[in-house]
Amino acid sequence: MPDLLANTAGGDYQILIRKGALAKTGEIASGVCTGRRACVVSDENVWPLYGNTVQTSLEVAGFTVSNALVPAGEASKSMDKLMYLYECFNQAGINRADLIVALGGGVIGDLAGFAAATWLRGVPLVQIPTTLLAQVDSSIGGKTAIDLPFGKNLAGAFYQPQAVIMDPSVLLSLSRGQMADGMAEVIKYGLIRDDNLFEQIESKAYDLEWVLERCVRTKITVVSRDERDTGERMLLNFGHTIGHAIEKVTAFSRYTHGEAVAIGMVAAARVGEFLGETAPGTSKRIIKVLESYQLPVATDLSLDDILPAIASDKKNVGSRLYFVLIKETGQAYLKPMKKSELTDVLREVWQDA
Numbered sequence: 418m419p420d421l422l423a424n425t426a427g428g429d430y431q432i433l434i435r436k437g438a439l440a441k442t443g444e445i446a447s448g449v450c451t452g453r454r455a456c457v458v459s460d461e462n463v464w465p466l467y468g469n470t471v472q473t474s475l476e477v478a479g480f481t482v483s484n485a486l487v488p489a490g491e492a493s494k495s496m497d498k499l500m501y502l503y504e505c506f507n508q509a510g511i512n513r514a515d516l517i518v519a520l521g522g523g524v525i526g527d528l529a530g531f532a533a534a535t536w537l538r539g540v541p542l543v544q545i546p547t548t549l550l551a552q553v554d555s556s557i558g559g560k561t562a563i564d565l566p567f568g569k570n571l572a573g574a575f576y577q578p579q580a581v582i583m584d585p586s587v588l589l590s591l592s593r594g595q596m597a598d599g600m601a602e603v604i605k606y607g608l609i610r611d612d613n614l615f616e617q618i619e620s621k622a623y624d625l626e627w628v629l630e631r632c633v634r635t636k637i638t639v640v641s642r643d644e645r646d647t648g649e650r651m652l653l654n655f656g657h658t659i660g661h662a663i664e665k666v667t668a669f670s671r672y673t674h675g676e677a678v679a680i681g682m683v684a685a686a687r688v689g690e691f692l693g694e695t696a697p698g699t700s701k702r703i704i705k706v707l708e709s710y711q712l713p714v715a716t717d718l719s720l721d722d723i724l725p726a727i728a729s730d731k732k733n734v735g736s737r738l739y740f741v742l743i744k745e746t747g748q749a750y751l752k753p754m755k756k757s758e759l760t761d762v763l764r765e766v767w768q769d770a
């Protein structure tokens with residue numbers, strides 16, 4: 418598999434997708450920073466599984482390695498843990514020539530990424546995403562953040578890594594539910610841009626390395642054209658307007674992100690079908706593939722429960738919003754809609770859910 422190169426305003430960086438790539442960490446790290454200290458940020462699930470491989474690889478390449486471990490889970494994307502990372506960096510003497518390595522899922526990528534963006538106003542960062550969601554989504558694009566007591570991802574920075582190392586073999590230790598969670602995003606990439614990917618996922622005849630490459634290619638293409646999330650990047654939000662609303666009104670506890678997005682993608686396809694803009698039968702196809710990964714396709718929440726959360730989505734512009742629709746699988750576009758118009762259509766299609 419050839420390495421991918423992401424071109425961003427913040428610089429180009431290499432994305433290595435390969436079985437066994439974890440053992441290449443030291444070699445890659447040597448090429449992206451001049452210092453010889455590395456601090457690996459990870460969580461208490463991931464470090465015991467993969468910490469040793471990463472640490473040894475860095476040490477063989479001549480790095481002095483320290484680590485900063487936080488408990489697994491969203492609660493670690495906090496001010497508290499950010500402060501803890503700064504303490505670890507300080508203790509290890511991490512300076513601007515040195516390196517921070519984020520080894521873990523999206524929580525670690527976001528937390529360590531924000532810490533790297535802000536420690537000494539920015540030190541080199543290598544992302545080693547270990548969940549499917551982090552590999553196909555959160556490790557690419559440069560968004561980093563922590564949560565605040567009044568909302569998710571409220572303090573953050575756009576900060577590109579120097580390299581991303583993706584080893585498909587680390588996904589073998591994920592639970593079925595964690596795999597399904599990431600699979601919802603994979604299906605989303607198929608639906609917005611990549612019919613071939615969608616068909617492979619439908620037929621279940623795919624090679625994981627190939628799937629990762631296709632998803633990453635779509636994400637870097639979309640993001641490189643729109644690094645600050647204003648236009649084309651919104652296509653990545655397919656299923657997310659409703660998905661985010663569902664997550665919000667259930668206090669991020671009833672559904673995983675992927676599950677909420679799965680429900681949102683079905684609803685978005687139904688909206689498109691109702692408007693005559695999405696090929697008839699598309700929602701049925703989407704339901705079938707989501708169900709084959711045990712992802713939910715509907716919710717018992719009432720539309721009135723989630724409408725206020727849709728209306729307050731931070732991506733709205735006044736009384737309008739951009740809703741992502743698909744013409745057919747692989748072809749997404751932005752449809753500017755009045756909130757009231759979307760509400761009316763959702764009322765028509767919600768009871769089918």
Ligand SMILES: NC(=O)c1ccc[n+]([C@@H]2O[C@H](COP(=O)([O-])OP(=O)(O)OC[C@H]3O[C@@H](n4cnc5c(N)ncnc54)[C@H](O)[C@@H]3O)[C@@H](O)[C@H]2O)c1
Nearest residue numbers: 462489490522523524525547548550551555560587590591
């Ligand atoms: N920055 C972005 O663009 C972006 C995009 C999407 C999501 N996110 C963020 O990502 C986070 C969710 O990421 P996530 O779903 O990866 O969650 P996560 O990081 O909490 O990982 C899920 C669980 O899997 C465990 N785990 C990770 N890798 C493992 C492995 N290889 N084997 C066994 N267990 C493993 C973790 O310890 C954790 O318990 C959220 O905070 C979300 O806001 C960010």
Ligand SMILES: [Zn+2]
Nearest residue numbers: 602657674678
């Ligand atoms: Zn998502």
